[in-house]
Amino acid sequence: MTSRPVAANNNYQLSVAAAYTDLDTDQPLDLLVCNGRMLQPAAKVGFLDGVLTITGDSCFISQIPKGQSPPSTELENVRKQKGTLLLQELLVFQGQNLRPAGGSVFQRRALVELADHRFAVIESVADNLTMQQFADDLIELGARNALYLDMGDWDEGWYKTGSQVVKLGNRRTETARQSNWLVFARQASSTE
Known part of the structure; x- marks a missing residue:
């Protein structure tokens, strides 16, 4: 979504920051198709190598060469199906850790595809993990593929347990x- 989800909406069960935000424009940093609308037409930064594609009730995490865009036929297919596609950093692909050693330490969060094609959002409790450490942890938890979700100061999120809203992230600045x-x-039922 590109408009802030409201926790009072009974259909929404979880909301987290997704792709990075451009610090100059406060818009999504890189390629983004949202509900069939092309918001950013091409990859702009050179370090993103993961693709999240959502069409209908299908969700896929795939890999592309860093700094590249998915094929134009894929983008057009997502657009025609009124789907969503975004680029982000890939942590785990086909069960392998893709992150090099070192780097900054933060609390971490990812969209994880488990071996049985179930998806989960997993967030670390610790706020001192490198991406490599987090990817190793995700693999231990059974991650087949994992796409990083924006964190650091952009870490606001929430999920619902019953009618209670539980806040995610530590900084939220x-x-x-x-x-x-x-x-x-x-999903809305046919009787709603």
Whole structure:
């Protein structure tokens, strides 16, 4: 989503920051198709190598060469199906850790595809993990593929347990500048 999800909406069950936000424009940093609308037409930064594609009730995490865009036929297919596609850093692909050693330490969060094609958002409790350490932890938890989700100062998120809203993230200092969210929503039944 590119508008802030409201926790009071009974269909929304989880909301977290998704792709990075451009610090100059407060818009999504890189390639983004949202509900069939092309918001960023091409990859702009050179370090993103993961693709999240959502069409209908299908969700896939795939890999592309760093700094590249997915094939134009794939983008057009997502657009026609009114789907969503975003680029982000890939942590784990086909059960392998893709992150080099070193780097900054933060609390970490990822969209994880487990071996049976179930998806989960997993967030670390610790706030001193490198991406490599986090990817290793995700593999131990059974991650087949894992796409990093924006964190650090952009870490605001929440999920519901019953009617209670549980806040995620520790810092939440750039909340007002967040530009896009990954939202898990209940499907409306045919009787609603």
